Amino acid sequence: MTQGALVLRIVASLVGSFVLLYILHRVLGPRGRRWLIAIVTFAGGLFYGLEWYFPVHGHPAKNFLTDYIEPVSNMLAVVAAFTVGLGIYSLCQVHGRNVARQRPGWYNSLAFFVAMVAMFTFGLWEHYLHLPEPAPAVLPWPKAIYEVLFSGLFVPLQAATFSLLAFYIASAAYRAFRIRSAEAALMMTAAFIVMLGQVPIGAWLTDAIPHTPVLGFFRLEKLGEWVLRWLNTPAQRGILFGVAVGALAMSLRVWLSLERGTFFSEQS
Amino acid sequence: MEETAGQTFWQRMQQIPRYYVYLLLAAVVVWQLLMPIRLPIVPSSATTGLYDAIKAAPDDKLIIISTDWDASTQAETGPQTQAVINACFQLKKRFVIMNMQPPMGVKLSNDIALAVGKQYGARYGIDWANWGYKYGYGNVLMALAKDIPKAIGDDFDGKPATTLPLMKGVKDIKSISLVIEITGLSGMTESWIGLIQGPYQVPFASAYTAVMAPGYYPFLDSGQMKGMLVGAKGAAEMEALVKRPGSATTIMNVQSWAHVLIIVLIVLGNVGYVLSRSRRGERAR
Numbered sequence: 001m002t003q004g005a006l007v008l009r010i011v012a013s014l015v016g017s018f019v020l021l022y023i024l025h026r027v028l029g030p031r032g033r034r035w036l037i038a039i040v041t042f043a044g045g046l047f048y049g050l051e052w053y054f055p056v057h058g059h060p061a062k063n064f065l066t067d068y069i070e071p072v073s074n075m076l077a078v079v080a081a082f083t084v085g086l087g088i089y090s091l092c093q094v095h096g097r098n099v100a101r102q103r104p105g106w107y108n109s110l111a112f113f114v115a116m117v118a119m120f121t122f123g124l125w126e127h128y129l130h131l132p133e134p135a136p137a138v139l140p141w142p143k144a145i146y147e148v149l150f151s152g153l154f155v156p157l158q159a160a161t162f163s164l165l166a167f168y169i170a171s172a173a174y175r176a177f178r179i180r181s182a183e184a185a186l187m188m189t190a191a192f193i194v195m196l197g198q199v200p201i202g203a204w205l206t207d208a209i210p211h212t213p214v215l216g217f218f219r220l221e222k223l224g225e226w227v228l229r230w231l232n233t234p235a236q237r238g239i240l241f242g243v244a245v246g247a248l249a250m251s252l253r254v255w256l257s258l259e260r261g262t263f264f265s266e267q268s
Numbered sequence: 269m270e271e272t273a274g275q276t277f278w279q280r281m282q283q284i285p286r287y288y289v290y291l292l293l294a295a296v297v298v299w300q301l302l303m304p305i306r307l308p309i310v311p312s313s314a315t316t317g318l319y320d321a322i323k324a325a326p327d328d329k330l331i332i333i334s335t336d337w338d339a340s341t342q343a344e345t346g347p348q349t350q351a352v353i354n355a356c357f358q359l360k361k362r363f364v365i366m367n368m369q370p371p372m373g374v375k376l377s378n379d380i381a382l383a384v385g386k387q388y389g390a391r392y393g394i395d396w397a398n399w400g401y402k403y404g405y406g407n408v409l410m411a412l413a414k415d416i417p418k419a420i421g422d423d424f425d426g427k428p429a430t431t432l433p434l435m436k437g438v439k440d441i442k443s444i445s446l447v448i449e450i451t452g453l454s455g456m457t458e459s460w461i462g463l464i465q466g467p468y469q470v471p472f473a474s475a476y477t478a479v480m481a482p483g484y485y486p487f488l489d490s491g492q493m494k495g496m497l498v499g500a501k502g503a504a505e506m507e508a509l510v511k512r513p514g515s516a517t518t519i520m521n522v523q524s525w526a527h528v529l530i531i532v533l534i535v536l537g538n539v540g541y542v543l544s545r546s547r548r549g550e551r552a553r
Binding site for chain 2: 048061062066069070150156157161167170173195198199201225229236
């Protein structure tokens with residue numbers, strides 16, 4: 001398919017989708033819309049369920065639904081892309097109001113617009129530069145600006161924000177960890193073993209203990225691993241079972257549109 | 269103990285202002301970054317399990333390294349990715365990078381692979397490739413299991429993946445020898461195990477941030493995971509195994525002393541708590 005025909009097809013699909021959605025929106029009442037969504041949700045769940053459980057044949061192993069996985073996945077990606085657009089629209093609405101009415105902290109909203117426009121512009125620009133391989137020693141300026149924005153600002157800012165957690169955790173652990181009961185003492189002992197066992201200083205502190213099967217167990221790195229593998233694992237497995245059963249029940253409720261608290265149940 | 273301004277020394281030990289705690293932690297970090305005290309790194313069974321899985325991977329198949337992380341966890345997942353890529357290049361295993369979420373991870377891991385690949389003289393498209401960001405979680409994995417070229421489409425640079433020499437003969441999940449999931453997100457492992465490792469018996473290993481790793485020990489215990497890197501510690505252990513100490517080894521020195529500081533602070537606070545409680549008891553009597 002030529003580039004022009006592809007663009008034409010995309011535009012026609014978009015226009016067709018909008019017209020269809022508009023007609024459905026006008027024709028169907030809240031009850032009809034709810035039924036439509038329930039049917040689409042059920043059909044989607046049924047498709048993936050049947051494809052997964054239906055016997056497969058040949059190489060590569062397929063059943064009668066396998067070939068449709070890709071187009072259905074693409075449809076899902078398109079729907080998700082629309083939600084990104086909706087998110088951007090909502091953000092622009094909120095921050096646009098803040099800037100227009102000069103609400104307290106409006107300059108933060110302005111920073112959002114500047115950051116979004118800059119990243120969007122230079123991100124797309126550098127993508128379509130099609131630089132030769134290996135990349136030239138002196139980068140073209142749109143690519144250089146993109147690198148500054150992404151690698152020089154975005155990445156370190158995100159990393160710095162999360163690294164602040166280390167300071168909060170240190171302070172919180174010092175303030176909150178008090179031996180007020182036998183359980184708290186037990187928890188603190190386990191915490192100290194794991195904290196020291198997870199870092200090289202633990203191995204260094206108990207370096208004098210030989211690596212024999214009996215004595216070696218008391219080396220801090222071994223003791224820490226024992227706590228994680230033998231005490232933590234059963235507890236985690238119990239939690240996992242509970243989560244899995246809950247997820248199964250939740251999936252069934254969503255699939256059969258029984259879940260309350262959705263937009264339509266609120267509306268009705 | 270002398271009493272000052274109505275508070276004993278031990279009472280004050282329970283209430284060290286938080287900015288002193290921050291300052292002490294910052295001082296320990298800077299001290300260890302500038303003057304590191306080298307400590308022994310002892311690889312755990314979880315780390316050696318991952319290394320052995322890479323070693324055992326057949327040469328005619330590909331290893332998938334799914335790098336589902338971003339800058340927020342880069343301090344741990346970055347060195348993990350670097351150590352795993354180092355191991356693949358060193359053991360002459362061909363691999364592909366892919367990313368499902370968050371999208372930033374695909375560029376960050378691509379930069380790491382390019383830098384490490386340069387040290388080994390690795391060629392893109394022959395020794396390794398980047399399949400890029402693929403949206404759709406479970407859908408991507410289901411599609412990948414059945415038809416890899418169709419599911420992948422274009423690589424990170426926007427070229428059709430099928431044109432890469434590395435992709436010759438790659439059809440479905442049977443062309444994959446091992447999947448290594450490196451992530452700071454929960455939920456990714458469950459998808460890989462549920463849709464790929466379980467049904468197709470593809471060996472699976474993973475690398476997590478230290479805070480989320482305890483939740484994944486059941487998979488290691490059951491044998492569904494061949495190995496696991498736990499935070500920066502796992503990365504440092506992998507660096508020790510490939511004999512290329514890097515940033516994770518430095519991080520572990522820093523983390524060692526930071527843990528010691530936190531333990532000392534907790535002990536001080538508790539000694540203060542116990543002593544002031546016993547004093548209150550004495551006064552009451």
